[in-house]
Amino acid sequence: MKNSSPSLWKATLAIVWKDLTAELRSRELLTSMLVFALLVILIFNFALELDARARANITAGVLWVTFTFAGTLGLNRSMAVEKDRGCLDGLLLAPVDRAAIYLGKALSNWVFLLIVAGIVLPVYSLLYNTNLFQPGLILVILLASEGYIAVGTLLASMAVQARTRDILLPILLFPVVIPVLVAAVKASSGFLEGLGWVDVSTWVNLLIVYDVIFTAVSFMVFDFVVEE
Amino acid sequence: MSMIEVRGLVKRFGVKPVLLGLNLQVEKGEFVALLGPNGAGKTTFLRILASLSRPTLGEVRVAGFHLPHQAAAVRQRLGVVEHLPLLYGDLSAEENLRFYGRLYGLRSLEGRMGEVLDLIGLSHRRKDLVRTFSRGMQQRLAIGRAILHNPDVLLLDEPHTGLDQDACQMLDATLARVAGEGWTIVMTSHDLARAADLATRFDVLSRGRILSSARKQDLPQDGLLAFYRMALESQTGGGR
Numbered sequence: 211m212k213n214s215s216p217s218l219w220k221a222t223l224a225i226v227w228k229d230l231t232a233e234l235r236s237r238e239l240l241t242s243m244l245v246f247a248l249l250v251i252l253i254f255n256f257a258l259e260l261d262a263r264a265r266a267n268i269t270a271g272v273l274w275v276t277f278t279f280a281g282t283l284g285l286n287r288s289m290a291v292e293k294d295r296g297c298l299d300g301l302l303l304a305p306v307d308r309a310a311i312y313l314g315k316a317l318s319n320w321v322f323l324l325i326v327a328g329i330v331l332p333v334y335s336l337l338y339n340t341n342l343f344q345p346g347l348i349l350v351i352l353l354a355s356e357g358y359i360a361v362g363t364l365l366a367s368m369a370v371q372a373r374t375r376d377i378l379l380p381i382l383l384f385p386v387v388i389p390v391l392v393a394a395v396k397a398s399s400g401f402l403e404g405l406g407w408v409d410v411s412t413w414v415n416l417l418i419v420y421d422v423i424f425t426a427v428s429f430m431v432f433d434f435v436v437e438e
Numbered sequence: 439m440s441m442i443e444v445r446g447l448v449k450r451f452g453v454k455p456v457l458l459g460l461n462l463q464v465e466k467g468e469f470v471a472l473l474g475p476n477g478a479g480k481t482t483f484l485r486i487l488a489s490l491s492r493p494t495l496g497e498v499r500v501a502g503f504h505l506p507h508q509a510a511a512v513r514q515r516l517g518v519v520e521h522l523p524l525l526y527g528d529l530s531a532e533e534n535l536r537f538y539g540r541l542y543g544l545r546s547l548e549g550r551m552g553e554v555l556d557l558i559g560l561s562h563r564r565k566d567l568v569r570t571f572s573r574g575m576q577q578r579l580a581i582g583r584a585i586l587h588n589p590d591v592l593l594l595d596e597p598h599t600g601l602d603q604d605a606c607q608m609l610d611a612t613l614a615r616v617a618g619e620g621w622t623i624v625m626t627s628h629d630l631a632r633a634a635d636l637a638t639r640f641d642v643l644s645r646g647r648i649l650s651s652a653r654k655q656d657l658p659q660d661g662l663l664a665f666y667r668m669a670l671e672s673q674t675g676g677g678r
Binding site for chain 1: 488489492510511513514516518520522523524525527528529537538540541542543583
């Protein structure tokens with residue numbers, strides 16, 4: 211019996227299934243991301259004693275700082291789980307296109323970040339007395355988090371090889387994601403201030419272009435990054 | 439038929455040479471113990487055979503396929519056990535095997551999982567999370583993971599590391615059962631006694647070269663230690 215290698219999507223889905231099942235059991239990654247994210251917005255709430263107008267102005271910034279830091283925590287943890295028990299070797303030994311490993315890990319990381327965002331938004335809305343459930347903002351969160359995770363997963367798989375991985379990832383990641391963060395904050399602010407599509411479309415388009423370019427590049431270079 | 443053919447293998451990390459023109463040929467069904475001191479290059483060599491690392495120079499063929507050019511074909515025919523189990527603690531034994539089975543595109547996965555769990559003696563713990571397993575049980579499951587897809591070649595990198603005496607014996611019994619199924623096996627080890635029990639051939643690797651090779655039937659009883667020492671002394675010119 212000789213087996214045939216699974217397709218890219220079957221291998222990707224197997225990795226996503228594995229990550230979600232393991233996380234449902236341990237809740238290590240989601241708990242740490244969530245607790246961290248909630249603490250950040252709580253600290254901002256107490257540290258910045260602002261009136262209603264000022265609060266509205268800083269919402270987008272606080273949200274994206276929260277998502278960025280919590281996301282870094284999740285990215286580090288997600289790859290550390292693979293590295294510490296040698297499981298990354300287990301994945302690399304499988305006869306699958308290595309892009310499937312990248313896609314699987316990136317999709318899982320994206321799901322985790324979106325779950326955190328889904329919990330942070332109502333808590334933030336309550337604490338800051340503002341309504342964040344706007345379709346425009348949700349679109350921005352989807353696009354910006356995709357770009358952030360696409361680059362973050364690639365860089366996390368590089369950083370995890372180093373002993374200083376916990377500090378190395380933010381140092382590598384933050385400069386590269388500046389465009390996505392700037393666009394995300396501008397587009398989020400625009401939607402929260404009630405601006406029209408015309409006023410924010412530049413930032414949304416930038417997010418789309420960033421997502422396409424960086425996802426494609428990360429997809430293509432992952433094999434070289436994990437090669438010894 | 440040669441399952442592993444290595445000619446003039448050189449591996450350098452930067453300017454540091456680890457393997458210096460290594461040659462090795464392993465026939466189908468052989469159980470080769472690769473012996474050698476720390477830093478000899480055993481793990482580096484196994485990682486190259488496993489397609490996890492690229493050779494700097496030389497020719498490497500596994501199951502007839504060239505490395506690194508036909509790495510995917512090699513991976514389909516290769517099982518690897520390292521001293522880390524390569525298993526997910528938050529998945530059950532069965533879920534770990536199912537996950538790896540999907541990555542190898544196994545057709546009759548559930549049936550094969552049952553066979554493997556029986557072979558490694560873990561059928562009764564199939565639903566338990568791997569993090570609740572002892573180190574020895576994890577290592578047996580690691581062997582199950584490695585043979586799940588019926589590979590032609592099994593590579594074992596110091597599989598006894600970190601195991602207590604009882605766990606080592608259980609692992610040996612599992613390895614003996616696996617070897618009895620006719621797989622070609624290459625195992626690195628520091629433990630000469632265990633290697634003597636399990637392997638059918640012994641190769642001594644030191645400073646990046648195979649120094650000497652002997653079949654079990656060609657060595658006198660309890661002669662492995664003397665063979666090993668003689669091989670190492672031949673490299674240092676016998677003088678110390």
